[in-house]
Amino acid sequence: MTTEPHPRLADVFPDLATEIITLLREQDENDPLADTVEDLLFYGVCTCKPTCTNLLTALRGSSGCWVVQLEHDGEDVIWLSLDPTATAITDIEVLDGRDLGPASRRQSASA
Template identity: 60%
Template structure:
């Protein structure tokens, strides 16, 4: 649940959040159930061409990344 200052990813990008959760479930990732509640902090501003969306405050770092595939192609 967010603190009310930022929308949830599922509210800002419902189709994307749904697809991420679906791909995570297909990989057996328990994180799938948390996707709907992730906050959306806006687009990444590291470069003008960065396409990442922030689900944590700018400057935060995570300890892992999950690469998601559909039909053998990287999609996220």
């Protein structure tokens, strides 16, 4: 058990956070979710199954049934899962296969 706070997503993945904000604003310049991205915490990579690469921004199991699909040139590039109230981003799935670096990879020592 660790007492260290979780880092902010924007500190671990600054380009991704900026992209999410930009894409949300392109869909709706007043989207309240865009205002929350800078303060999202990064809880690590989801461990629900070996192939899952979702980036958790809330405790595992916090998601509801809401998903925001973010597109670039007509293609889904990022899915944001939301909590049951649809007001908080609980995890991020990057769909375009880009390499987000070592922080996005499951570590064998963590469980």
